[in-house]
Amino acid sequence: MxxxxxxxxxxxxxxxxxxxxxxxxxxxxxxxxxxxxxxxxxxxxxxxxxxxxxxxxxxxxxxxxxxxxxxxxxxxxxxxxxxxxxxxxxxxxxxxxxxxxxxxxxxxxxxxxxxxxxxxxxxxxxxxxxxxxxxxxxxxxxxxxxxxxxxxxxxxxxxxxxSPAFNSRTEAPDYTGKALKFLETHYQNPISIKNIADYVGLERTYFTKQFTKATGLSPQRYLIKYRIEQALRLLATTDMTVGQIGKSVGIPEMAYFSRLFKKVVGVAPKQHSLTVQADRTPAPV
The missing domain is CATH 2.60.120.280 (Regulatory protein AraC)
Structure with a gap:
């Protein structure tokens, strides 16, 4: 069956x-x-x-x-x-x-x-x-x-x-999981990689090495990628301006936000927004 x-x-x-x-x-x-x-x-x-x-x-x-x-x-x-x-x-x-x-x-x-x-x-x-x-x-x-x-x-x-980390106090905690949760909770704020490393209790260089090994991306690249993903979600589901969206995802400088967005997505946020709006518009009957 x-x-x-x-x-x-x-x-x-x-x-x-x-x-x-x-x-x-x-x-x-x-x-x-x-x-x-x-x-x-x-x-x-x-x-x-x-x-x-x-x-x-x-x-x-x-x-x-x-x-x-x-x-x-x-x-x-x-x-x-x-x-x-x-x-x-x-x-x-x-x-x-x-x-x-x-x-x-x-x-x-x-x-x-x-x-x-x-x-x-x-x-x-x-x-x-x-x-x-x-x-x-x-x-x-x-x-x-x-x-x-x-x-x-x-x-x-x-x-x-x-996992051994859960069942034994002698094992190292899940630094990457803890960092991901911190990043996804505070991405709207002006956080730095040092802020994340300090939160999980690791020296910045060592934290960066461990995070990159676990996720395939450096903490900085992961933070940028996550912020742009949230920007894409807001562009698709709200009528917020590009400037408002940039501020909402923790990148208040509009020129910098546009540059990062284009680097990740391939087009500028305004151009992407026009495409999304066109997709939303019902076809003429």
Missing amino acids: KIEGFHIPSQISDLDLYYCGIETVVDSFTCGPFIRDKHLIHYVIKGKGFFECRGRRQPVQKGEIFAIYPGELTYYETDPSDPWTFCWFAFGGRRTKELLLRAGVSVEDPVRGIRDGSGIPDQISLMIDTLQTYPSRDLPASRIHGALYTIFAMLEVSHLAS
């Missing part, structure tokens, strides 16, 4: 759903080898099987997830003696890399157990029901986004609870 729902996001946001589903598989189930163009996460509700990526074959059983990354050749199959029941969702968006990092999975280490994933199928069922109940023009996007963020919250909490 297989139940699916499909979604085409109207615009890129922090987190988008493309499709999701729940399936009880037969004892001969296999999938692939395939290369996907979206990120996927599968959660095994019961049963066991195997997942292969980059030549590595790993067992996956009840209570575990496996993550599929775009551009990677993957293959998975159920164990005929104990077939899978699993659910899945395909997603993307500007926060994809960060959320996967917080969930504790990577392309090199795509399989992990979830301490309490029993709520994941419920959230996927909610998304399927929403997609099947409402036409696309009336889709309550907040329900979709709420379910997605709830799933990632479960994954993050499970990852933190299973």
